[in-house]
Amino acid sequence: MGSSGINAEYMGSSGINAEYMGRLGVEELMKQAFAKIGEIEPDLAGEYYPLLGMDEAIRQQLVDDHFLFMSGDPNLKVGGMERDWPEGRGIFHNKDKTFLVWVNEEDQLRIISMQKGGNVNEVFSRLVRGINAVEKVVQEVSGGKKFMFDDHLGFLHSCPTNLGTGMRASVHIDLKGYAGDKAALKEICNELNIQPRGTRGESSGDTGSVYDLSNKHRLGYSEVELVQTMIDGVNAIWKKSQEREAAAAQ
16 A cells, blocks of 8 residues: 555543543543553553653653654644643553553543554454453443443544544555645545545644545444545555656656
């Protein structure tokens, strides 16, 4: 697929309120849960790094790894999701840095499986194992709490666009054939139900010719269908980019 890396995310439920559990309570619960995850999936065992009081060397390493989420997103600010920043927020990742969990960024949890290369099946399989393991250990340490789910709307999130599966499968890919022509890229992405964005997040803007391509929809499709949409779309866009690049070189 010409990809430099693939990434699959599951956005866990938001539900941050006084009646349920505040951010500090969620963070404390997840610290306990993370300590147990290796008992279920040994390769997913790792360490949790709270943003508050984070050592500068660790912070810089997380930035260099493109793991660290930042404050300043205007949408999150308007929605009140950056209150008391950075208190109660943090990142967990395993030793191989292929499994991550963001705590209290936009949602209470964002579970991520990622790696370089084009082995989508391996990334997706790890994500499934990770989601199941996280929910199981959360149930153990919380007395039975589960992810918020509605029979009609699916998994519930801070952002309505994530209702349904809550899953975003993406590839970082260099599309030199679309350099300087975002309108053409957006057009083909719309035709294929693909969402293009910068490689540093939804509001990151221009990041050169390397784009993050992912499934546009979350609701009304299964996780497998959405992954296949991403694979088919990325392959088609990559092929078209190569054709455009070759034509421009003539």
